[in-house]
Amino acid sequence: MxxxxxxxxxxxxxxxxxxxxxxxxxxxxxxxxxxxxxxxxxxxxxxxxxxxxxxxxxxxxxxxxxxxxxxxxxxxxxxxxxxxxxxxxxxxxxxxxxxxxxxxxxxxxxxxxxxxxxxxxxxxxxxxxxxxxxxxxxxxxxxxxxxxxxxxxxxxxxxxxxxxxxxxxxxxxxxxxxxxxxxxxxxxxxxxxxxxxxxxxxxxxxxxALTPIKTINDWATELQGVSLRNVRLSVFQNNKKQTDRFGEMLFTHFGISGPIVLDVSYEIGKLLKKDRVKISIDLKPALEFKELDQRIQKDFEKYHNRKFINALDDLLPQKMIPTIVKISKIDPDKKTNEISKEDRKKLTALLKDLVLNVDELVGFKNAIVxxxxxxxxxxxxxxxxxxxxxxxxxxxxxxxxxxxxxxxxxxxxxxxxxxxxxxxxxxxx
Ligand SMILES: Cc1cc2nc3c(=O)[nH]c(=O)nc-3n(C[C@H](O)[C@H](O)[C@H](O)COP(=O)(O)OP(=O)(O)OC[C@H]3O[C@@H](n4cnc5c(N)ncnc54)[C@H](O)[C@@H]3O)c2cc1C
CATH class of the missing domain: 3.50.50.60 (FAD/NAD(P)-binding domain)
Structure with a gap:
């Protein structure tokens, strides 16, 4: 039954x-x-x-x-x-x-x-x-x-x-x-x-849409967890600026994410169908090149006895300093008063234009919408x-x-x- x-x-x-x-x-x-x-x-x-x-x-x-x-x-x-x-x-x-x-x-x-x-x-x-x-x-x-x-x-x-x-x-x-x-x-x-x-x-x-971005540069993954505020992110294709955003972003284990990255991701997706895409981050958008150079000069004077690697505390998040020093190719152990004007300007240029090469968007798996x-x-x-x-x-x-x-x-x-x-x-x- x-x-x-x-x-x-x-x-x-x-x-x-x-x-x-x-x-x-x-x-x-x-x-x-x-x-x-x-x-x-x-x-x-x-x-x-x-x-x-x-x-x-x-x-x-x-x-x-x-x-x-x-x-x-x-x-x-x-x-x-x-x-x-x-x-x-x-x-x-x-x-x-x-x-x-x-x-x-x-x-x-x-x-x-x-x-x-x-x-x-x-x-x-x-x-x-x-x-x-x-x-x-x-x-x-x-x-x-x-x-x-x-x-x-x-x-x-x-x-x-x-x-x-x-x-x-x-x-x-x-x-x-x-x-x-x-x-x-x-x-x-x-x-x-x-x-x-x-x-x-x-x-x-x-x-x-609104997806994080995978980048090719190895150094980006070293910065995993570093969050940047008040930066300007510009997107380039064939040396032509396509768009830009101002605000917050962060580095992840595969590349970059955060509000301004997510917001440009759709446009980057479209650009990637045509050709390679570069991202430039201006870490100090409030300062013109000359102003930033003067600011670095002041910091170097303030910390004239320090090694280069220990002289950037007022300028950058701690976790970012070794990576920036590495990319700048300036000897980290050099005293700041030994750094040439040319090298200082190279550093200024790097902080105004930190370049990342886009690999791909991460797709639905990690897309916000x-x-x-x-x-x-x-x-x-x-x-x-x-x-x-x-x-x-x-x-x-x-x-x-x-x-x-x-x-x-x-x-x-x-x-x-x-x-x-x-x-x-x-x-x-
Ligand atoms: C990491 C992350 C962070 C975000 N942060 C924000 C934020 O801070 N602010 C903001 O405005 N937006 C944010 N968003 C976007 C926002 O979360 C989504 O747009 C929103 O949650 C979509 O809601 P929904 O109910 O329409 O769909 P969903 O949230 O996708 O819900 C759909 C539901 O339907 C169920 N379902 C699917 N198929 C079936 C089925 N066959 N039978 C029964 N159930 C089913 C699913 O299990 C799911 O629970 C974020 C998204 C992500 C991924």
Whole structure:
């Protein structure tokens, strides 16, 4: 009898009924599920990982740069190009101010740092995830973790059900928030694109964006962990300057990363298709060549009895000094008062133009976001509803939207997640 029952059950998986099924428990999915449940809908949040918000926990180096103070309609169009206009209506409903109010009302105190970057005061991305988890549980959202969607059943331009390994989920409305393809270790493996294609959506080819850069120079890896502030990074191809950025960067075990590196990575990717690319770092952009030379001269006078290697403490981060000395080819043991004018000028030139040769971009494996995704023309910008399938919504990084570093990308998730959650709840009750 038991065998027969087991056989019957395996043939007929358990069915669960909800108003709304949200697929993907990242930043967007948590936001969408919260707002849909807040408006009274019975919501299930389906996530293939054991825990929610795996990528959120890594954001802002574990501190979560949740939004960008200067994220307005105007900056949006500057940062995202024409695609930014897609967000106008959604931002009207849930902008940066509303996002900050939402987090503060949820009990998360916020602070704004340089460049308009907003973080939780606790400096902890885990606080964001914990808060969502508690609010979702309080609202009765059913969390189906370790649940990977196998397929969807569609009838008459409507999704009928979702099939996972063990269950079938039947909902009135479905919100897909499965993210892009970047940092696949977090669960973002592009599954949503495959489903969307089957639903008749066009996918703008996903490419890695905001990626660290592998460099050829051996000395760069010696500097692993060195972080530089207020430097200017310029990109060159065939001796012609292509673009530049001012701000923060850091050296890694394979090359360089950090905000200004990530921000130029997309342009570098395009340039690499044509020819080799060089990066020049101006370590002292506030000083003209002559001013810097005078400054070095002063330092050398101040430390006239020191060896060259011990005379750069006021100029460079400690960990960087041996590498700079090595590249300068000036004898590290030479006393500063023995260094020739010519050598000093060579050092000045090096600090103004530290050259790195680009090998390649690191690709999806370490990319911060995915460029490309669901074609925005097939999504209603007021609701995030699909124009192909009646009871389907897309939100977050899965859409063909991505911004620069500084909190833009999470704001896109909060805004589109909110709108999808609210719209789906209105259509489900
Ligand atoms: C290292 C790093 C640092 C970053 N820092 C910042 C920052 O400080 N500020 C900022 O604004 N942005 C930052 N970003 C970008 C930002 O984190 C992302 O844009 C954002 O998290 C995307 O959220 P999402 O919910 O749309 O997608 P994702 O976070 O990719 O979430 C998608 C979820 O769907 C689940 N899923 C996928 N397929 C299935 C399936 N078949 N069945 C069930 N579940 C599935 C995944 O497991 C995942 O949990 C950072 C990104 C990285 C990688």
């Amino acid at each position: 038991r065998l027969l029952l087991n056989f019957f059950m395996s043939k007929n998986p358990e069915q669960h009924f909800f108003d709304i099924a949200v697929i993907g428990g990242g930043a967007t999915g948590m936001m969408a599920a919260f707002w849909a449940s807040q408006k009274g809908a019975r919501v299930v949040l389906i996530e293939k990982n054991e825990r929610l918000g795996r990528k959120v926990s890594m954001t802002g180096k574990g501190r979560c740069n949740i939004t960008q103070e200067n994220f307005t309609k105007e900056t949006l169009v500057n940062a995202l190009g024409r695609k930014g206009r897609f967000l106008f209506s959604a931002l009207h409903k849930f902008d940066v101010k509303k996002t900050k109010d939402f987090f503060e009302k949820s009990g998360i105190k916020l602070k704004t740092e340089r460049g308009g970057r907003v973080f939780p005061q606790s400096d902890s991305a885990e606080e964001i995830i914990d808060t969502f988890r508690k609010m979702l549980t309080k609202n009765g959202v059913v969390l189906m973790r370790k649940s990977k969607i196998k397929s969807f059943e569609i009838k008459d331009s409507k999704i009928e059900k979702i099939i996972t390994r063990k269950t079938e989920v039947i909902a009135r409305q479905y919100i897909i928030c499965t993210g892009g393809k970047s940092y696949p270790i977090t669960g973002s493996t592009g599954d949503g694109y495959q489903w969307a294609k089957k639903f008749g959506h066009r996918i703008i080819t996903p490419t890695p 995915t460029k490309g995704g669901i074609n925005l023309r097939e999504i209603n910008p007021n609701t995030m509803q699909s124009r192909k399938i009646d009871n389907l919504y897309f939100a977050g990084e899965i859409l063909d939207l991505n911004g620069p570093t500084g909190g833009y990308n999470l704001q896109i998730c909060w805004t589109t997640g909110y709108v999808a959650g609210i719209s789906a709840s209105q259509n489900s009750l």
